Amino acid sequence: MVTLAEVARHAGVSASTVSYVLSGKRSISATTRDRVERSIEELGYHPNAGARALASSRSNIIALMMPLRTDMYVPVMMEIALAVATTARTHGYDVLLLTGEEGPAAVRRVAGSGLADAMILMDVELLDARLPLVREAGRPAVLIGLPADTTGLTCVDLDFAATGALCAEHLAELGHREIAVIGEAAAVYERHTGFAERTVEGLRRRARELGLRTLHRPCEGGYASLAGTLARIFGERPGTTGLVVQNEHAIDPLLSLLREQGRAVPEDVSVVAVCPEQVALQASVRLTSVAIPAQEMGRRAVELVMEKLEGRGRPRSTLLPPELTVRASSGPPPARG
Amino acid sequence: MVTLAEVARHAGVSASTVSYVLSGKRSISATTRDRVERSIEELGYHPNAGARALASSRSNIIALMMPLRTDMYVPVMMEIALAVATTARTHGYDVLLLTGEEGPAAVRRVAGSGLADAMILMDVELLDARLPLVREAGRPAVLIGLPADTTGLTCVDLDFAATGALCAEHLAELGHREIAVIGEAAAVYERHTGFAERTVEGLRRRARELGLRTLHRPCEGGYASLAGTLARIFGERPGTTGLVVQNEHAIDPLLSLLREQGRAVPEDVSVVAVCPEQVALQASVRLTSVAIPAQEMGRRAVELVMEKLEGRGRPRSTLLPPELTVRASSGPPPARG
C-alpha cells in the first residue's frame, strides 16, 4: 500500500507538503505541486481514509437513516437516498446507509464513534424517538420531514399543508363543491408521520374557507382495498365530484375502478394526485398533480448539512412550496341534475 | 470525547486490556471485564472508528454500488439494499452507499483508500466496466447479477434461465401452444444486463423442447407502450394464449388493457409474471408468478462477503432456484375453434 510518506520521498519533498498539496490548505509553488502530483499519479497513491479520519477527526461521511417501513412509497425513498448520495459526493462526502432496524441507538453509535460527521434522517415522525438522541449527539443533523417540535432542528420537507390547500383551490376553481381525499394507509396516520396529516389539515382548512365539503378516507392501496374505499365514499357522499389521492398504491386501481364503474375522468370525477411526476405521467390518464420533489429534498438536505459542517447555518426549516400541474384528469364537475 | 485511555485509567487497567475486552481476542478475568464494562458504561465510551480502522486496517464497512438507472424496478433495488444493510449490521459491518454516478472509478477510490473492506455490486452487466477494477482492487467483492465472464468472481443471482424455462413448462402443462413474452424496456436488452436475456433464452430453449411457439417483445411499460406491444403480439400471433411478463411497469396496464379488450384472465389468456411477490399479490388479478427473491439476494451477498473477509470462501456463483407459485391468472387455454 502506497503511503503519503512514500509519495513524499518519491517527489523529494516533506510529508506535510504532500498533505498540503492534497488539501490545498496552504499555497504551494507550481513546480512542487507538479512534482507531487506526478508522484501521486505514478505511485497510484490513495490517502488512507482511517488515518485521515483519525488525524483530522472528520470522516467525510454522512449517515443517512432510512426507515424500514413497508407502507411508504419506495421509489420516493430511493430517489431521496440517491440524491443524497450523489450530492454528497459533489462535496467530497460519502454516505453511510442506516436502516431503522437498529433503532434510535444507531444515532448514538454513529455519532459517538465518529463514523459519520453528520446525519440525515428520513421519514421523521411527529414525535420521533430519534430526536432526543439527535439533539444530544452534538453532530449536525438534517431531518427530511417535520416533527412536532422543531426547536434546534433543521428540517426539509414539501409544504404538505400548502399542498392540501392547493388541491382544494384547484378543485374549487373548477367549480367542485364536494371532494374526497383518498389517503395513505391507516398505519401512516396512526404513526403520526406528519406529512399525511398535514395535507389533510391544509386541505380541510382551505376547503372550509372556500365552502367545499370534504371527506377523508385512509386506504391501504391495491384493488380490493380501494374498491371498498371508493364504495364508502360514493355511498356517504353521492355528490362527490373531486378526488384527491395521496397514496401511490391507490392510483392505478383508482383509475381502473372508476373506468369500470363508468365514471369518466374528468367528465364525471376529477382526480388530483399528490405523487412523484413520473407516477402522474405514467398513469392511464395523465394526472393533474402536485409533485413530490424527492430529488430536491435530498439535495437540499445535503446542502444544509454542508452549511452546518462549515459552521455557517443555524437551525431552520425549509418548506418547499408545492406546485400543481394541470393535466388531463381534472376539469369542471358535471352539470347538476 | 472519551478515549480508550480514559476508560483504562478509570477502570485501573491498561489500554490493551480495555481493547481486548472490546474485541474478545484474549481471555479476561470476569472481575476485570466487569470493571472495564462498568467504566465504559459510566463514561459513555464509544471506540473511535477512524483510529480503529487505522490501527487494524479494517474499516468494518462494506461498499454497496447501486446503479442510477431509471429503467430498473426500484423497489427490488431498494429491498436488496436494505437487506444488505441489515444483514451487514448483524455481522458488525456498516454499508456505504455508492451510486453509479461516479462511474467505475468509485471502485478504485473506495478500495484504494481503505474506506471499505469489501464491496457488493448491484445490477451487473454482462460486460461490466467495473469488473476489471474489481479484479485488481484486491478486496473481496460479490456481484449481484451475472456477468459474461465470472472467472475469479463471486456472484449471486436468481437463475433466470431456469425461471424462463419454468414459465414455459407451466404454460405447456396447462396446454398452451403459443406464448409471448412481454419483456423489459429495449434499453435493458441493449445494455446486456444479462437477467432479461437469460430469462428469454431459458424460456425459448424449453419452449422449443416442449413444442411451443414463442414471441418476445420488449416493452417500455406504461399504458401507451403496452397497448402497442399487445396489439403487435396479437396481430402477429392471434393464437397466443399465454403471456409471460417480465416488467413490473407493464403488469397493471396489461391487466387493465386485457380487461378492456374483453380478454378474460385466465379464461382467454393466461398471464405468468416474473416479479416480486408483493406485486403479484397486489395486482387486480392475483398473478401466477416466479418471485424475485430480493431480500435473499441481499442476504446471500453479505454472507458471501463475510466468508471472504474471514478467509474462507473462494470464488463461486450462487444461482438461486426459481419458484413458481400458481395463482389466479393462469389456467388451461380456451377450447379451440
Next chain:
DNA sequence: CTGAAAGCGCTAACAA
C-alpha cells in the same frame, strides 16, 4: 513557500 515533528486513538505484537 517548505520542513520537522508531535500527536490523533487504537491494535497487536512482545513481555511478564
Next chain:
DNA sequence: TTGTTAGCGCTTTCAG
C-alpha cells in the same frame, strides 16, 4: 491473566 509499547498514515502546529 495483564501490561508495555511500537506503530498505523495522516494533519497541523510551530519553525524557518
